[in-house]
């Protein structure tokens with residue numbers, strides 16, 4: 001029997017509600033007895049700030065370093081609008097990404113057949129959509145220094161963020177994208193702004209070189225990030241894998257999310273480099289945020305969080321069959337007409353967060 005150590009970080013807002021549904025699925029797997037998941041819990045984001053004045057503490061970071069995978073809910077909310085910038089809830093998430101070295105963020109955008117009508121785009125544009133955004137996650141303007149606001153003492157201030165990439169950072173994310181493309185549609189779009197940014201020039205150069213040297217069997221297209229955003233809403237099915245930097249990846253993945261019907265549907269995996277035993281640090285989180293406007297009302301869609309757990313089964317536990325089972329259960333529940341508010345449509349049955357979780361568990365029982 002294989003054993004896996006998971007660190008559960010529900011965070012803030014709907015993060016705590018959707019994580020309950022993952023807890024139930026973990027218990028379900030534990031009860032079956034084929035694999036065992038040990039869980040530890042910790043605080044992150046505003047919840048951590050309220051408890052000890054930092055968005056994540058060292059003890060929790062320690063647990064994250066040791067875990068096979070971190071399950072992350074969501075952070076933030078208006079309650080913490082006025083906390084110091086260094087302690088804002090998002091700082092906990094960024095520290096996890098940076099300190100665990102999670103440079104590769106995989107954001108699949110799949111349009112479940114049952115949800116083709118929920119998208120703001122026409123059915124024929126999104127039906128069958130299956131794209132993967134590979135976002136660089138530990139570099140770029142999110143972390144580049146200097147990053148500061150200076151008082152110019154003439155009534156003016158100057159704010160600086162630094163967009164910075166070194167060759168190795170582009171090299172390793174490009175390899176992840178090409179590798180994944182080989183297992184899918186064998187096509188990569190590399191997205192940057194080389195027409196105005198030096199980082200874009202280097203990005204284009206490095207991706208082209210890696211492609212030529214090691215991945216010439218994969219089709220590569222270069223696309224400017226603004227055009228990429230436009231093409232995503234014009235004809236999204238032309239894409240297979242999109243590889244891009246931290247900031248463009250943040251934006252393009254929100255665009256891609258809406259193609260699938262709702263931000264509540266999109267999971268993600270953030271992976272580090274493999275060690276000598278072939279194991280990589282990893283964190284799994286929904287692409288959506290803490291949705292403070294609906295928090296505590298049982299309205300949140302737990303599917304992105306549960307699909308993120310399926311990604312953990314696939315990438316951190318090598319349990320592909322179990323991951324398939326969870327994804328199949330989600331797909332069936334949607335085909336059966338169950339919907340949380342964000343994906344509700346006429347004639348469907350609106351359910352709460354926990355009713356959605358129960359329905360997915362019921363399907364798992366049928367599949368087991």
Ligand code: IPM
Pocket residue numbers: 090093250287289
């Ligand atoms: C995301 C989020 C984060 C980001 C925020 C919460 C810091 O938008 O994961 O896409 O910008 O990376």
Ligand code: MG
Pocket residue numbers: 250251254287
């Ligand atoms: Mg984002």
